[in-house]
Amino acid sequence: MPNHVPEKILVTGGGGFLGKAIVRKLVKRGDRVSSFSRSSYYELKRLGVTQIQGDISDYNAVERACNGADLVFHVAAKPGISGEYSEYYQTNFIGTKNVIKACKKQGVTRLIYTSSPSVIFDGRDMEGVDESIPYPDTYHAHYPKTKALAEQEVLNSTDDQLKTIVLRPHLIWGPEDNHLVPGIIQRAHRLRIVGHGKNKVDTIYIDNAADAHILAADRLKESPDLSGRIYFISQDEPVILWEMINNILIAAHMPEIKKSVPKTVAWAIGAVLEYAYKILNLKSEPPMTRFVANELATSHWFDIRAAKHDLGYTPTISTTEGLIRLEKWLKTDGQGINHGTY
Numbered sequence: 001m002p003n004h005v006p007e008k009i010l011v012t013g014g015g016g017f018l019g020k021a022i023v024r025k026l027v028k029r030g031d032r033v034s035s036f037s038r039s040s041y042y043e044l045k046r047l048g049v050t051q052i053q054g055d056i057s058d059y060n061a062v063e064r065a066c067n068g069a070d071l072v073f074h075v076a077a078k079p080g081i082s083g084e085y086s087e088y089y090q091t092n093f094i095g096t097k098n099v100i101k102a103c104k105k106q107g108v109t110r111l112i113y114t115s116s117p118s119v120i121f122d123g124r125d126m127e128g129v130d131e132s133i134p135y136p137d138t139y140h141a142h143y144p145k146t147k148a149l150a151e152q153e154v155l156n157s158t159d160d161q162l163k164t165i166v167l168r169p170h171l172i173w174g175p176e177d178n179h180l181v182p183g184i185i186q187r188a189h190r191l192r193i194v195g196h197g198k199n200k201v202d203t204i205y206i207d208n209a210a211d212a213h214i215l216a217a218d219r220l221k222e223s224p225d226l227s228g229r230i231y232f233i234s235q236d237e238p239v240i241l242w243e244m245i246n247n248i249l250i251a252a253h254m255p256e257i258k259k260s261v262p263k264t265v266a267w268a269i270g271a272v273l274e275y276a277y278k279i280l281n282l283k284s285e286p287p288m289t290r291f292v293a294n295e296l297a298t299s300h301w302f303d304i305r306a307a308k309h310d311l312g313y314t315p316t317i318s319t320t321e322g323l324i325r326l327e328k329w330l331k332t333d334g335q336g337i338n339h340g341t342y
Contacts, residue, residue, distance in 0.1 A: 006030040010069040013076030015041035017178050021210035022073055036065040056095030066102040071110045071217055074099045081141050082285035088142040096150035100157045111164045112217050115151045118144035123294040130303040131230045141291035163227035165216045170234050174206035174322055175329035185252050193242050193260035195297030201241045202234035202301040205322035208315040215311045232302035235315050251327035263297035
């Protein structure tokens with residue numbers, strides 16, 4: 001943004017993968033940045049970021065964090081496919097309600113909410129769909145259900161006092177990834193191609209995701225009429241899912257996935273494992289679930305023309321360049337991965 005006037009900005013989940021990338025870019029351009037997370041992070045301290053510790057489900061803590069902010073990026077969330085519904089509900093939905101309420105109480109005028117394309121995933125192929133696609137009637141995982149509830153809460157709370165934009169980045173990856181990349185690497189020995197293996201997906205490199213968030217905030221300031229809108233953001237380059245997974249494994253100098261299993265078999269295994277883990281009260285993540293089987297076997301890529309037109313978003317780091325950067329990071333710093341959510 002030319003002639004940018006520095007602002008006071010809060011990033012919830014500023015110590016996480018996406019949050020930290022946003023924080024770095026904001027600090028670099030001169031904004032005064034605060035982070036709200038459960039923990040304290042050395043890199044944020046080194047950047048001169050004010051760190052506020054607390055739980056996103058604690059309204060009083062969130063209100064204190066929002067005090068004096070011009071803008072909030074609400075990035076904090078509980079991802080994954082395992083755990084109790086109450087855990088996802090408290091972090092993803094109640095936490096978002098707290099952020100909205102605190103923003104209005106403290107006079108914050110703009111809120112950028114990080115959602116997920118999984119909120120509209122119904123288990124079937126989604127090829128080139130846009131933001132008009134409706135929410136499904138049912139969900140097979142707690143994460144997309146609670147993120148959908150939170151997304152709708154943001155949209156319903158949008159008014160003249162609080163301007164909002166919802167972003168749906170898909171499969172964020174890159175150096176310092178603490179979720180997608182380590183998940184693939186750690187499960188590589190038991191991963192199988194699910195279905196025919198030709199399904200395509202969108203992904204987004206971490207720097208591009210952070211850029212899109214900042215563009216959204218700047219454009220919302222310039223054009224308040226964008227308030228209340230949703231945008232898919234991605235590399236704008238649908239790729240075959242299993243080729244992308246194998247490219248990540250190649251970057252980690254690991255063998256490619258070649259064995260396969262029919263989707264119906266993976267789905268049935270997932271259903272059985274979900275039931276068994278629930279009955280046995282196991283807290284670890286099942287190696288397969290119905291939601292994961294559907295995700296791994298279907299195409300899900302999105303039309304990002306709205307983000308291009310309204311936000312001026314264009315991915316600047318290509319997938320090829322991103323994989324080169326990922327390989328370099330995995331060689332040097334990628335062994336000590338932090339698996340915290342925010």
